[in-house]
Amino acid sequence: MTTPEGDPVAFTSARYRHAARKEICAILQQTDEFSQEDARTIADKPRHFDWFETRPGAPAPFAPIGRRILAHLTVTLDTLEVEAFSRRRLDDCRRRLEQLLGERIQLIDIEVKNMEKALREKPQAEPEAPFIPPPEFVAELEEKMLRQWIDESIPALSGLTPREAVKTPEGRQQVLALLDHIAQMQEQGPKRPGTFSPDYRKTKKMLGLA
DSSP, X not given: OBOTTSOBOEEEEEEEEESOHHHHHHHHHTSSSEEESOSOOOTTSOEEEEEEOOOTTOOOOOGGGOSOEEEEEEEOSSEEEEEESSHHHHHHHHHHHHHHHGGGEEEEEEXXXXXXXXXXXXXXXXXXXXXXXXXXXXXXXXXXXXXXHTTSOOGGGTTOOHHHHTTSHHXXXXXXXXXXXXXXXXXHSOOOTTOOOOOGXXXXXXXXXX
């Protein structure tokens, strides 16, 4: 399993110590890259920020998903923690934070776990609780599945890919009918938290059908 950038999915984190919370939060808020999840400021409570994709030439997320979040930050009174779904994302965020914050932060530790290791280390006291991936991770994987689907050979389209089929009026109608059928099947199926269930109707815009 990989991220849209092609890196192995991993649960990574880095912790910093600091003594300048107010100043750090002010610097992050002044950038277009970091956004505070909750505009309210409560004394002594952790502040949470998202770090968005800003690299030139980076793969653009499909519009309904919005800006791609590459990392999450938690700023407490004396620590700053960064969490990301790949080592590259973590390292990129660390470099940017260290550029912005300089000596205001000092690295404490870094932790990296691949998905298999993270699942093995899940507490055995709760065997009945299924692993539910975070919504952002689910959205990214669903986007990747949709982009792969439009270039896959589909038997219902006489072996053509959806991208190839929409080049003819007949093919466009076949793709639209197929997308409606897939949507109906998905609506009839069970909906569980953390389930990968990409909305294939979103590919209409990808294929120029909407």
